[in-house]
Amino acid sequence: MSIHDALEAAGHSVIPVGIDRSGSWFVADSGVRPFRAEGREVDFVLPSGALVVGDEAVQADVIFPVLHGPRGEDGTVQGMFEVAGLPYVGCGVRGSAVAMDKHLAKTVVSAAGIATPRWIKIDRHRWTGDGSLIERIVSELSLPVFIKPVGQGSSIGIAKASSNEDVRSAVINAFRYDDTVIVEELVHGREIEVAVLDGPRASVPGEVVLAGGWYTYDAKYADATSQFVTPADLAEGQSRRVAHLAEEVFDHLGLNGLARIDFFLDESSGQFLFNEANTMPGFTSISGFPKMWEASGVSYPELCNHLVLAAIDRHATQAKLSTR
Ligand SMILES: Nc1ncnc2c1ncn2[C@@H]1O[C@H](COP(=O)(O)OP(=O)(O)O)[C@@H](O)[C@H]1O
Ligand SMILES: [Mg+2]
Structure with a gap:
């Protein structure tokens, strides 16, 4: 089932709009699955917020x-x-921006006393590629490390580096995607x-179970080497603990x-370490995301309908805020 079908079934009338790689918007043909961003072009007009297709x-x-x-x-x-x-459904401007930035999100969450893997931030203008920064990274974090552009997702631009030379080339590669990159200590453990x-x-929590290696782009979308298990196989206290931490992260961000x-559930310390917050997870x-709610007693159609109604509610509340 898709969000489109769930919302139609709940009595909403849905206009599926797709955006192609060049940024053009299209009304998708709801008869063709999966939806494709092609067909009738649509303009999103500001400041009115109208969707314009031809004369309509x-x-x-x-x-x-x-x-x-x-x-x-x-x-x-x-x-x-x-x-x-x-x-609109989901996080506002501030929450979305902070959650998307892996350095900012970890800074806020760790300031609130929640553990995260240790990391070092590198800005493009500070990166000279000289050996001393790499030496510092390796001595503080130990190899191997993970290198990530701060503002990406889907594992794009991420690499695991096991030598000083790998660190250098992974940082250079990550700068293709963002002006800021983080280098993070490797965590041995489970992904909860x-x-x-x-x-x-x-x-209830879920777990990404990998056949081996880490959760790469291909493991996410292209091959069947990963499995999502919900509820995650955790002791009751652990499940409660991680759920509570997730609520705290939601609040703090x-x-x-x-x-x-x-x-990550760190194998050596038994501690949960915050990795990241996804404000529009796979849906x-x-x-x-829907599987974890399903396991918690909320069906996919209920979830989609709830999110739409919550968006309308939030907008109504915000509209009442004073502006002067
Ligand atoms: N510090 C780390 N230790 C071990 N594995 C990691 C670490 N950071 C990332 N990974 C692996 O890389 C994957 C993608 O990293 P993540 O930070 O979640 O980026 P994305 O936003 O692209 O999902 C994780 O799901 C995990 O498999
Ligand atoms: Mg991730």
Whole structure:
């Protein structure tokens, strides 16, 4: 089932809009699955927020931005909906932007006393490629390390580096995606995730079980080497602990609507370490976020409908805020 079908079944009328790689918007043909961003071109007009197709203009009641990564999940498109005065599902501009930035998110979460893997931030203008910074990284974090552009997702631009030379080339590669890169200590352990809704209210935890290696782009989308298990096989106290941590992260990052909060369960210390917050997690009915809610007693159609109604509610509350 798709969000489209779930919302239609709940009585909403849905206009599926797709954005192609060049940034053009299209009304997708709902008869063709999976949806493709092609066909009739649509303009999103600011500041009115109208969707214009040919001579026809439609004003949507609410937007469900099922977009991942930069420009979709980092507050930019959310800002456009704010300017248009339209309700939209998920986190606002601030929460989206902070959660998308791996350095900022970890800084906020660790300041709140929640453990994270140790990391070092490198800005492009500070990177000279000379050996002393690499020496410092290796002596502080020990090899191997993970190198990540701060504002990406889907494992894009991420590498595991096991030698000084690998660190250098991985940092250079990560700078292709962002002006800021983090180098992180490697954690040996399990990958535990929690789905959170407003409240904050946490689902039962789930676990990404990998056949080996780490959760690369291919392991996420292309091959069958990973499995999502929910509820995660944890002791009751551990499940409660990680759910509570996920709610705290949701609060501290200032999130709304929904987020999937990802942790490592560190094998040596038995501690949960915050990895990242995804403000628009994968959302097919077989993705982790809906599966964790399903296991917590909330069905996919209920979840989709709830998110749309919560977006409308939040917008109504925000509209009452004083502006002067
Ligand atoms: N510090 C780390 N220790 C061990 N594995 C890691 C570490 N950081 C990332 N990984 C692996 O890389 C994957 C992707 O990293 P993540 O930070 O979640 O980026 P993305 O936002 O692209 O999902 C993780 O799911 C995990 O398998
Ligand atoms: Mg991740």
